[in-house]
Structures are given as C-alpha cells and as structure tokens.
Amino acid sequence: MADNKLPSTFFNMVLILTLISAVATVALAYTYQVTKEPRALVEIKKTEAALKAILPEFDNNPTDEKFTLPDYPQLEFYPAKKGGQGIGWAIKTVSIGFSGEVWIMVGFDVNKHILNTQVLSQTETPGLGTKMTQDKFQAQFRGQNPAEFKLMVKKDGGSVDALTAATISSRAFCEALNKAAKALEQGGAK
Amino acid sequence: MNLAKELYRGIVKENPTFVLLIGMCPPLGVTNTVINGMGMGLATTAVLIGSNMVLALIKNIIPDKVRLPAFLVVIASFVTMIDLSMGAYVPDLHAQLGVFIPLIVVNCIILARAEAYASKNGVMASAVDGLVIGLGFTIALMIIGVVRELLGSGSIFNIPLLAEDATTILIFILPAGAFIAMGFLIAAINKLLKRFQ
Numbered sequence: 001m002a003d004n005k006l007p008s009t010f011f012n013m014v015l016i017l018t019l020i021s022a023v024a025t026v027a028l029a030y031t032y033q034v035t036k037e038p039r040a041l042v043e044i045k046k047t048e049a050a051l052k053a054i055l056p057e058f059d060n061n062p063t064d065e066k067f068t069l070p071d072y073p074q075l076e077f078y079p080a081k082k083g084g085q086g087i088g089w090a091i092k093t094v095s096i097g098f099s100g101e102v103w104i105m106v107g108f109d110v111n112k113h114i115l116n117t118q119v120l121s122q123t124e125t126p127g128l129g130t131k132m133t134q135d136k137f138q139a140q141f142r143g144q145n146p147a148e149f150k151l152m153v154k155k156d157g158g159s160v161d162a163l164t165a166a167t168i169s170s171r172a173f174c175e176a177l178n179k180a181a182k183a184l185e186q187g188g189a190k
Numbered sequence: 191m192n193l194a195k196e197l198y199r200g201i202v203k204e205n206p207t208f209v210l211l212i213g214m215c216p217p218l219g220v221t222n223t224v225i226n227g228m229g230m231g232l233a234t235t236a237v238l239i240g241s242n243m244v245l246a247l248i249k250n251i252i253p254d255k256v257r258l259p260a261f262l263v264v265i266a267s268f269v270t271m272i273d274l275s276m277g278a279y280v281p282d283l284h285a286q287l288g289v290f291i292p293l294i295v296v297n298c299i300i301l302a303r304a305e306a307y308a309s310k311n312g313v314m315a316s317a318v319d320g321l322v323i324g325l326g327f328t329i330a331l332m333i334i335g336v337v338r339e340l341l342g343s344g345s346i347f348n349i350p351l352l353a354e355d356a357t358t359i360l361i362f363i364l365p366a367g368a369f370i371a372m373g374f375l376i377a378a379i380n381k382l383l384k385r386f387q
Contacts, residue, residue, distance in 0.1 A: 005250055005252070006250070006253045008253040008254050008256070013253050013255060016260065017256055020263050021263055024264065024267040031271040031275065035279075039274070039277050042278065121285055123289075125363065126363060127223075127360070128360070128363065
C-alpha cells in the first residue's frame with residue numbers, strides 16, 4: 001500500500017470512521033428528504049388507481065373516510081358513496097404468500113358480493129405466483145357472493161381454480177379475500 | 191486511457207459474471223426476465239461508479255486497518271440512496287427487484303473494485319472502471335435474462351412471443367434454471383473467448 005496513507009493509530013481510525021459516517025448520514029438524510037414526497041405519492045396514486053378500478057363510480061373521497069376495525073387492525077376499509085348513499089366498500093387486505101406479504105384491494109357492493117380485485121403489491125415467484133395479478137385468474141372472483149363461493153382453492157375443498165404450480169400464492173390470494181369478507185360481515189356494514 | 195480498451199476489459203476480458211465469476215447472487219436471483227436483469231445491472235453500475243469515485247477521492251485519509259468498515263459505510267450509503275430513489279422514481283421496477291436492491295451492499299464486485307482498483311487509482315480512472323465493470327455485469331445479467339425469459343416465460347422484454355397458454359419450461363424461471371442457464375453460458379463464452387484469442 002502507498003506510504004502517504006494516514007497511519008493506523010487509534011486516534012486516526014476513530015476520527016476517520018466518525019467523519020465518514022457523519023458525511024454518509026447527511027447524504028442519506030438529504031436523499032430521504034428529497035425522495036419522501038414522491039415515494040408517498042406513489043403509494044397514494046396506487047391506492048387511488050386501485051379504488052377506481054374495483055369500485056363502481058363514486059363521488060366521495062374514500063381515502064378521507066377510510067377506517068379500520070379493532071379485530072382486523074391490518075385491514076383498511078374505504079367506503080364508496082354516490083350522492084351520500086353507500087354503494088360499496090373497498091378493503092385493503094393482506095396475507096402471506098410464497099415469499100412475502102401479498103396486499104390486495106378488493107371491492108364489495110352493498111350486497112357484499114365481490115365486485116373486483118386488484119393486487120397492490122406482491123413478491124411472488126415471477127412467472128408463477130405473479131400470475132395472480134392477471135385478469136385470467138382474478139375473473140373467477142367477480143360477482144361472487146363469499147357466503148356461497150368458498151374462498152379456498154379446489155385442492156382444499158373450495159371453489160377457486162388455483163394457478164398452475166403456484167398453489168401457495170393462490171391460497172394467499174383466497175386467504176386475503178376471505179379475511180376481507182369476514183371483516184366486512186362483522187363490522188363494515190354499519 | 192483508451193475508453194474502447196477499457197470497455198473491452200470490463201465487458202469481455204474481466205467480465206465479473208462470466209470470466210471472474212464473482213458476485214454470483216444477482217445473476218442467479220433476478221435474471222428471470224431481461225428487464226429485471228437490466229434494472230439490477232444498472233443499479234449496481236450506479237453504486238459502483240459512485241463508490242469507486244468517492245473511495246478513490248478519500249483513499250489517502252483512510253487508515254489501512256479500518257479500510258474495510260470505511261469502504262462498507264460508503265457503499266451502503268450509496269445503495270440506500272439508490273434504493274430510496276428507485277422507490278420514488280421507478281416504483282414498478284423497485285417492487286420487482288425487492289430485497290435484491292439492499293443486497294447490492296454485499297455484492298462482492300463492489301468491494302472487490304474498491305479494494306483492487308479504487309484504492310490504488312485516481313478518481314477519473316476509478317469512475318471509468320466502475321462504468322465498464324458495471325456494464326459488463328449488466329450485459330451478463332441481460333444475456334442470462336434473455337435465455338431464462340425466452341425458455342421459461344416465452345417472452346422477451348415482457349413481450350410475449352408465444353400463445354398465452356403455450357407450455358414453457360418452467361424450471362428456467364426458478365433458481366435451478368438460473369444455474370443451468372449460467373453453466374451453459376459460461377461454457378459457451380469461455381469456448382468463444384479461447385478461439386478468439
């Protein structure tokens with residue numbers, strides 16, 4: 001190594017590591033600040049796009065009226081209204097898939113039938129579990145009444161056609177919808 | 191310094207993935223599609239250029255005994271900055287690459303370049319080194335991505351080439367397929383290089 005380096009005395013080592021860490025801290029804090037707003041915006045946009053996609057036309061702002069139930073702290077309810085009349089709910093729900101959390105937004109009409117579903121975020125195996133985001137899989141849930149349509153894959157005695165080679169991901173999808181339907185039954189209808 | 195020569199060095203002669211065989215986790219983990227491979231490669235390139243430049247700049251004030259912790263603080267800071275920026279500006283790709291972005295910190299290509307190159311060379315030379323090695327890495331990830339996406343999903347750049355219900359070779363999307371694809375690619379590339387030289 002070159003001779004013009006600082007010698008490795010105790011004082012030098014402490015000083016330099018402290019200096020480098022301090023500069024790194026400032027750089028990170030700055031980046032965090034700058035990207036904070038766009039990152040929050042990405043989340044909001046995602047939620048709003050999902051709401052529009054899965055609910056009938058509404059004229060309130062469901063994001064402002066969102067609420068949670070004490071029994072289901074992870075689930076977020078977004079009531080949709082038109083002319084002050086409730087026309088349905090969107091529920092943000094979650095379950096554990098093959099490799100992490102799967103967040104799904106599901107819409108229910110006033111009769112508590114499933115209107116539509118949308119995957120907000122997932123980390124499933126690309127090409128297998130990720131097919132849950134496709135219409136081909138999600139179409140089977142539309143218009144179903146969770147009281148009759150058993151939200152389980154056929155392998156487990158339910159009514160859902162699982163994705164090929166991605167049973168665990170399909171189970172996670174059903175589980176998330178099931179949670180939402182149960183929560184809605186319990187308290188969303190107020 | 192001859193840029194063309196440097197590019198040849200980074201992409202062919204010292205290609206980190208196919209020739210040096212270092213930093214093998216991302217080539218196996220995120221190359222199931224070409225886009226994922228490219229995103230990972232470019233993110234790594236950005237970290238490489240940044241960390242190489244900063245480390246070349248401060249190499250003389252780092253006492254030898256604490257150089258590894260010092261390197262790692264710099265590298266980890268760059269990775270976190272890239273991670274935050276990708277979350278803000280390319281959220282879809284960021285969601286796809288998931289945990290692999292923070293793991294760039296422990297990619298040994300970056301520490302290897304810091305130790306072997308940036309701590310002995312000037313700022314500009316180190317930036318060029320980061321660029322060419324990063325490009326070599328990116329191209330390697332994309333080549334593996336092409337093979338795996340084509341065989342496993344029947345598409346390229348997410349553009350389907352087969353009918354939707356066509357049978358594809360599923361194993362190529364899974365990690366085992368990455369090993370198979372990479373083994374054959376390394377063999378082919380070494381054969382080509384030998385003939386070429």
